[in-house]
Amino acid sequence: MTQNIIIVIPGTTGSTLFDPAGNEVWTTEVFKNLQEAASLLEQTDLTVGSISAAYTPLITALATKSGTSIPPIYVTSNSTYDPNPFPTTTEDVVVGFGYDWRQNNNTSAQSLATLLSVLFSTYSANTPKFWIVAHSMGGLISRYVWESGLAASQNFAGITPNLITLGTPHLGAPLALAAITDEIPSLILALIGIPGTQIQEFVDDTAYPSTFELLPPPGYNFITDVNKTSITYSVFDPTIISALESGYGVGAADFTAPEGFFSKLSQNPTIWTNNLYLIWGNDLDTTIAYNYDGTQPVGQQLSRPGTINLKGDMVVPYWSASFSTWTHGEAGNTYVAAFVDHINLPKNPGVQNQVTSWIYP
Known part of the structure; x- marks a missing residue:
């Protein structure tokens, strides 16, 4: 039987963070001190x-589902892999990969490439199938390894894994702008549990530019000028950046890393032809657009529309998580x-059943 090497990659906030004294800052200390969440997370x-x-x-x-006798193995972007934590085996191996979700996604992608290199050197003689199961931002990090050319310089060059994404914002999430302007809907704030002002201060x-790397990419015009409805903007448009700089504590430098990442x-x-599997949530109220009104005072020129749009999973619109611009898929590769x-996508039994059925048909 073919060996499967399966890597599970979380989304933003999906890995714990510790201070030098060994205290779990994320999530324990943050939720003990909600009004200090930003300063706690900004520790270097x-x-x-x-x-x-x-x-x-x-x-x-x-x-x-794999039936492996090998317990799941957990590594992080800090791992040195010395000694090698992966056993010599022909059984399936399941790996959980934690990373610092605050940093540039390309930095996290480099850490993922290191993990993949170790796994490839350990198991390549078995000619295994490599699977990545990635939630949210983890899917973007995974794509970056191959689409940026990073994989080409690694020992696994020429190997493209099967990538399963759960709610990944392939075309961005307008809600990321709400984090910047402190307009995250109250229901989502209740799920997150952190005050919006603290989220705004941190992002x-x-x-720590990762939130900006969840915005819809340059050229994706989701912001409408309410005074000239025929005019729409990308968040990277100079008009919008100017409004953010003058009224929301954002500088032009905040967009440098995201532009490099999106490029x-x-x-x-085409690299993912027939080996990209897409899962997305739907039918829940989701931010899909934004408004701009240049006649308003500084700090009030951008606003989230109040209309209800049942077009996503509350965070990522369905057209983004379903990668609507991608045309190289295969029937049966969506759920x-x-x-x-x-x-809750990773915890949903239906999602779990679909993921395992793709890997173990």
């Missing part, structure tokens, strides 16, 4: 602990999780 000496327990049900489902820190990702990549919200 935090290190990654492990993939969040929220992914344990998915990892357990994969390990159980405005140029040292490496295609909106219709819609109706009424499942973004946070």
Whole structure:
């Protein structure tokens, strides 16, 4: 039988973070001190602990379905792989990969490439199938490894894995702008559990640009000028950047890393032909657009429309998670999780069943 090497990659906030004293800052200390969440997360000496327990049900489902006797193995972007944590085996191996979700996604992609290199050198003699199961931002990080050319310089060059994405914002999430302007809907704030002002303060820190890398990419015009409805903008348009700079504590430098990241990702990549599997939530109220009104005072020129749009998983629109611009898929490589919200996609039994059925048909 073919050996399967399965890597589970979380989305943003999906890995624990520890301070040098060994205290779990994310999530424990943050939720003890909600009004200090931003300053706690902005500490520069935090290190990654492990993939969040929220992914344990998915990892357990994969390990159980595989029938492997090898327990799931957890590594992080800090791992040196010395000694090698992966056993010599021909059985399936399930790996949980934690990373510092605050940093540039391309930095996380480099850490993922290191993990893949170790796995390839350990198991390539078995000619295994490589699978990546990635939630949300983890899917963008995974794509970057191959679409940026990073994989070409690795020992696994020429190998493209099967990539299963769960609610990945392949075309961005307008809700990321709401985090910047402090307009995250109250229901989502209740699910997150952190005050919107603290989220806004944290995401405005140029040292941690990952939230900006969840915005719809340059050229994707989702912002409408309410005074000239025929005019729409990308968030990278100078008009919008100017409004953000003057009224929301955002600088032009905040857009440098995202532009570099997006420049490496295609909106219709051929590299994933027939080996990209897409899962998305739907039928829940989701931010799909934004308004701009240049006649309003500074700090009030951007606003989230109040209309209800049942077109996503509350965070990512269905057209983004379903990668609507991608035309190289195969019938049967998609799954819609109706009424499942973004946070709960990895924990949903229907999603887990679909993921395992693709790997173990």
